Amino acid sequence: MLHHDFRRFLNALDTLNPAQIEDAQMKIRDLRRKTEAISEIEARTNRDHKCPFCGDDRRQKWGRTRTKVQRYRCSGCQKTYSGRTGSAIGRIHRPDLFMVALRDMLGTSAPKSVRKLSRQLGLNKYTIWRWRMLVFSIIGDGGTTRFSGIVEADETYQRESRKGSREWVRHFADPKKVAPPPRPRWEDYTTQGLKMMPGLSRWQLPILTVADRGGARLFQRLPNRKSATLKRAMKPLVPGDAVLCSDGADGYKKVAATGGIEHFVVGSKPGTRVAAGCYHIQNVNSLHARYGEFIKPFRGPATKNLNGYIRWLEVRLAGVRPADVIRAS
Template identity: 50%
Template sequence: MQRYRCDCCLRTYSGLTGTQICGLHRHDLFLEVIRNMLSDTPLSCRKLAARLGLTKDTIWRWRMIILESLAEACDKDFSGVVEVDETYQRESRKGSREWANHAANSNQHPAPPRPQWYVYRSGRIKMARGLSQWQIPLLTVMDRGGRRLFAPIANRRNRTIEIALAPIVPDDAVLCSDGMRAYRAFCKKHSLTHYEVSNKPGKRVVAGAFHIQNVNALHARYDAFIRPFCGPATKYLHRYLRWFLLRAKIKPEAAFRSILAAA
């Protein structure tokens, strides 16, 4: 990396001075991480670290730098036939020291609000069936023009859905959803044409053209994308959603230029 010297203060600098990757020694491996992130089958941090001869912590740190550099991938303006549904991502505190700190000093550190997930898998505590507060709803909105929004929301209440959909769904749109009451209330308040579809065979398409199959297909692709990472920490979930949408929207070479310019 070419370095320069200031004639006034005599300090040296390079083209990366002041950036997040300043001081990075293996630029070739950093580019390999970017290429893997935009490949058809991105690897987990452990597997990629084993392939490149680095530690998993280094791969994770580089990956967070890259994800933080990515531009916003969600669209804001939808039109025409708009499909909306939600999927769920289990709440994760990966890397948290809450349980270890509580076990070491219960007087100073309060008990975490839930047991660790492996405790449920061991059978010592039975997990409640159905949805719970530990499953984060991911609101998914798509229209027939290819615009997408994929974002976590606090809950599925009417007010939450109203705040999420009102700025992006115009009054002349046709909304397709499942039978959740929040969508019905939103359409009634904004006088939208609303089609409710069911997941039962023969009822997944209404009037021959109105369905939520595009959203369901996006959910299937998201499940396949997020599976190798074994549940990312919830505080970084928005970065993974941005990564997932960006992979489907731009070509890899354009992504390389965007990431390198932002970093």
């Protein structure tokens, strides 16, 4: 827009009525959202100049895409590409709304439910769900976390969930050919008066939580509650010169004994929660509380997606920005 046309546009704002002002604000908000999304995508291209097809770093501008993102033409293979080509977000038709969903996932406030966010953005709830699964694939595995000094370890538990599973549907459709699943549905415990198994059972999935006083932390889902499994998971995490603080589980004792690690056992009753003045597991207990607060609104995520939710919490606690996720895609 030319300068004098822009000045004429600003002067015309004084003549707008309240309804027109509201419409103008919505339009400007949408344009700002699209502009910010385009900037994040183009920043990814500016960071890596290489062609995603042949790796040549020679290129020239070649118009813009349908979503107004700068397109380039490779001087080597002559193919065109943009900042989204070859990335996990390459086939998203509304990158501006995807950025809104990503900011909701990684923001400081609690993330909205899929249904609430879909209503806010005017999208289908399954679109928001697919975007979240896409983000799970981008953030992936956080790699090996290094711990030192006083290392605290404990487990929390998540109830097993088979959301989306068709096993009971298949059984009811053909009970003669399809055997019933190994456990009742959770709703059957209330509707049919079944008794819950007391204490921890094999339907409670253990999640190992490790933290040190330097701020390093880790959530790791374990396949079972066996001491050998716990020992296998803890062995590469605790260095030989560290001090391990945990409860009295056999897995922790075996790790300490095998590696010659100083080990302090703390209890859950008053008077036993702190050993020798500074050895406790209050940091991991705090992480358990944050995990419970984070996972509660999802009403028990499907077990097959639990690792994604755990990694999502780790990314939120680490303060990862949406721009970092876009660059990693």
